[in-house]
Amino acid sequence: xxxxxxxxxxxxxxxxxxxxxxxxxxxxxxxxxxxxxxxxxxxxxxxxxxxxxxxxxxxxxxxxxxxxxxxxxxxxxxxxxxxxxxxxxxxxxxxxxxxxxxxxxxxxxxxxxxxxxxxxxxxxxxxxxxxxxxxxxxxxxxxxxxxxxxxxxxxxxxxxxxxxxxxxxxxxxxxxxxxxxxxxxxxxxxxxxxxxxxxxxxxxxxxxxxxxxxxxxxxxxxxxxxxxxxxxxxxxxxxxxxxxxxxxxxxxxxxxxxxxxxxxxxxxxxxxxxxxxxxxxxxxxxxxxxxxxxxxxxxxxxxxxxxxxxxxxxxxxxxxxxxxxxxxxxxxxxxxxxxxxxxxxxxxxxxxxxxxxxxxxxxxxxxxxxxxxxxxxxxxxxxxxxxxxxxxxxxxxxxxxxxxxxxxxxxxxxxxxxxxxxxxxxxxxxxxxxxxxxxxxxxxxxxxxx
Amino acid sequence: xxxxxxxxxxxxxxxxxxxxxxxxxxxxxxxxxxxxxxxxxxxxxxxxxx
Numbered sequence: 001x002x003x004x005x006x007x008x009x010x011x012x013x014x015x016x017x018x019x020x021x022x023x024x025x026x027x028x029x030x031x032x033x034x035x036x037x038x039x040x041x042x043x044x045x046x047x048x049x050x051x052x053x054x055x056x057x058x059x060x061x062x063x064x065x066x067x068x069x070x071x072x073x074x075x076x077x078x079x080x081x082x083x084x085x086x087x088x089x090x091x092x093x094x095x096x097x098x099x100x101x102x103x104x105x106x107x108x109x110x111x112x113x114x115x116x117x118x119x120x121x122x123x124x125x126x127x128x129x130x131x132x133x134x135x136x137x138x139x140x141x142x143x144x145x146x147x148x149x150x151x152x153x154x155x156x157x158x159x160x161x162x163x164x165x166x167x168x169x170x171x172x173x174x175x176x177x178x179x180x181x182x183x184x185x186x187x188x189x190x191x192x193x194x195x196x197x198x199x200x201x202x203x204x205x206x207x208x209x210x211x212x213x214x215x216x217x218x219x220x221x222x223x224x225x226x227x228x229x230x231x232x233x234x235x236x237x238x239x240x241x242x243x244x245x246x247x248x249x250x251x252x253x254x255x256x257x258x259x260x261x262x263x264x265x266x267x268x269x270x271x272x273x274x275x276x277x278x279x280x281x282x283x284x285x286x287x288x289x290x291x292x293x294x295x296x297x298x299x300x301x302x303x304x305x306x307x308x309x310x311x312x313x314x315x316x317x318x319x320x321x322x323x324x325x326x327x328x329x330x331x332x333x334x335x336x337x338x339x340x341x342x343x344x345x346x347x348x349x350x351x352x353x354x355x356x357x358x359x360x361x362x363x364x365x366x367x368x369x370x371x372x373x374x375x376x377x378x379x380x381x382x383x384x385x386x387x388x389x390x391x392x393x394x395x396x397x398x399x400x401x402x403x404x405x406x407x408x409x410x411x412x413x414x415x416x417x418x419x420x421x422x423x424x425x426x427x428x429x430x431x432x433x434x435x436x437x438x439x440x441x442x443x444x445x446x447x448x449x450x
Numbered sequence: 451x452x453x454x455x456x457x458x459x460x461x462x463x464x465x466x467x468x469x470x471x472x473x474x475x476x477x478x479x480x481x482x483x484x485x486x487x488x489x490x491x492x493x494x495x496x497x498x499x500x
Binding site for chain 1: 451455459462464471473474494
């Protein structure tokens with residue numbers, strides 16, 4: 001049993017289960033005490049004879065041999081201690097830009113305390129023009145490969161400039177049909193401006209929606225108030241209900257944020273579920289605002305929330321009333337391939353953000369930053385500074401901790417913006433973010449087993 | 451097997467036919483502030499994809 005690398009196996013206990021995750025195949029096993037001890041010793045690099053001797057002190061010899069055979073069989077099937085997959089590195093480079101995040105408007109009718117787009121809002125308050133929107137569609141269709149194109153209507157609040165969204169969608173449908181491509185659209189909105197006409201349009205065009213709602217009224221209103229200071233909770237919930245009712249509760253995510261103000265965010269998830277919304281994601285805040293940002297010492301409280309969430313997940317599943325929590329969804333058998341897992345979100349490579357004036361950036365979180373300016377979509381010959389995307393992509397390979405991390409094929413190699421804003425530079429690791437990610441992943445793996 | 455129960459057989463060893471990059475871009479989905487790919491779908495079985 002040579003060439004065993006301890007970073008290729010992750011052993012963890014959760015509730016009453018002992019689990020072994022094989023990193024290079026992404027296979028998951030449950031083991032008994034003998035299996036746990038055996039794999040632990042093998043991971044430490046002990047040879048077969050040593051292992052057999054050590055384990056025979058605690059277990060019957062025949063059982064030890066039996067377990068050793070099981071490991072061998074799984075190893076032969078590449079499900080345990082599997083080798084590092086041989087990748088075609090050419091497939092890791094960008095194929096072309098297939099996804100854009102459009103800042104339909106930098107304006108917003110809300111003034112959320114943690115908003116990461118405020119930086120740009122302070123610089124320029126503006127709507128995107130039809131010229132920019134049209135060029136964005138043309139730009140995505142310039143790339144000949146692949147079938148799907150993705151466009152996210154973002155802001156600010158994109159519905160402040162709804163006529164542009166409608167025009168872009170109509171144009172994109174027509175152009176993509178000619179080019180034999182398909183556009184998938186997502187709208188990220190605070191929901192406060194959803195009117196019947198808009199709802200009809202979103203449903204007719206099959207547009208996915210990401211709806212911002214943080215949970216309990218007092219939590220939501222504390223962070224998400226209108227510009228006049230009034231809370232947005234009631235309007236938001238009223239409109240979300242109307243929208244979801246009209247689309248039979250399909251094609252949506254409730255996307256909330258939790259901060260230091262609601263470390264007990266399980267209560268917010270329960271509140272959201274209580275409203276009848278059963279597809280959700282509650283994300284840790286990304287901010288440098290000290291009073292809101294999460295700290296190392298908060299982790300045990302956050303962990304407790306995820307534990308409660310696991311219990312609720314199982315309870316509701318058993319009662320035939322399941323819900324989707326974005327970070328607990330894992331498809332290990334038919335999910336994304338290794339190339340996808342290593343190319344991550346594709347910021348600056350497959351995916352760009354477009355500011356209202358047509359400026360291009362690697363992703364929505366870098367918009368407005370001169371250092372990450374990649375060109376302008378309105379230029380007659382759009383020249384994209386691909387070197388910025390390559391810098392972001394390259395930095396992800398330089399993070400020291402990643403090659404030995406068991407979650408390296410599950411995390412999408414982390415978020416470049418988090419590294420930059422929280423860790424200090426693109427090559428740094430945002431440790432708190434990684435800790436949270438691994439916390440959620442262990443629970444997601446556990447949920448595969450029960 | 452008595453001591454090891456395989457719960458999920460992962461797909462990461464299958465690399466030859468993969469890498470078409472037709473899958474959804476992570477940040478177009480729900481998170482917007484954290485990159486997670488384990489929960490994305492593989493579209494390779496979609497007959498519309500090239």
